Amino acid sequence: AEPSSDNCAGPSSFHLLTYCRSYLPADRFLDRVDAARVGQLVSDNRIAVTPGALLTHPKVLAALQDASGDLERACTAGRRYLPAELAAIALADGTPAQGYLFRLLTALALHYLVLRRGGPPDEQVQHEYERAQQEIDRLKNGELVFPFEETQGAGLPQTNVYTDADYRALRLLSVQFERYYGRRTSK
Numbered sequence: 001a002e003p004s005s006d007n008c009a010g011p012s013s014f015h016l017l018t019y020c021r022s023y024l025p026a027d028r029f030l031d032r033v034d035a036a037r038v039g040q041l042v043s044d045n046r047i048a049v050t051p052g053a054l055l056t057h058p059k060v061l062a063a064l065q066d067a068s069g070d071l072e073r074a075c076t077a078g079r080r081y082l083p084a085e086l087a088a089i090a091l092a093d094g095t096p097a098q099g100y101l102f103r104l105l106t107a108l109a110l111h112y113l114v115l116r117r118g119g120p121p122d123e124q125v126q127h128e129y130e131r132a133q134q135e136i137d138r139l140k141n142g143e144l145v146f147p148f149e150e151t152q153g154a155g156l157p158q159t160n161v162y163t164d165a166d167y168r169a170l171r172l173l174s175v176q177f178e179r180y181y182g183r184r185t186s187k
Contacts, residue, residue: 022064024105067108074140107132
């Protein structure tokens with residue numbers, strides 16, 4: 001399925017820049033987590049929801065949508081990525097980039113489902129959530145990039161600071177004839 005270009009929010013005077021569904025399909029989410037645990041997390045009557053019913057369960061879909069919204073908000077900040085680019089990764093079956101995207105979204109969605117039950121998440125869920133948030137922050141800041149040709153040379157510029165010893169090791173003409181040129185004040 002291709003990303004939808006129709007307006008997700010209905011008529012508006014603003015152009016809404018978003019993807020109309022979760023970047024992580026419910027079946028791919030359930031491939032990465034314990035479906036029995038998710039069934040317990042979404043149940044409100046202590047009877048676990050069956051794995052088949054989880055595929056369309058509103059609470060699972062809401063957690064996936066929330067996770068997708070968090071990722072989209074961070075990645076579209078500063079127009080680093082468009083929702084269509086994130087959707088292209090989500091639709092690129094079997095690629096490492098898709099796996100990475102799904103792992104981030106799985107950690108966020110599972111965390112939201114655990115929080116829904118009240119009480120603190122267990123250590124593993126909390127660790128994975130924090131790790132996913134750090135990765136998303138790095139994507140937002142340009143320290144990490146998704147594998148598009150256009151972004152491979154991107155990221156944040158790095159500054160090299162040279163010490164006096166570095167300049168001497170380069171054996172620049174100005175270093176070799178320092179007495180003639182004088183000492184640089186910027187070293």
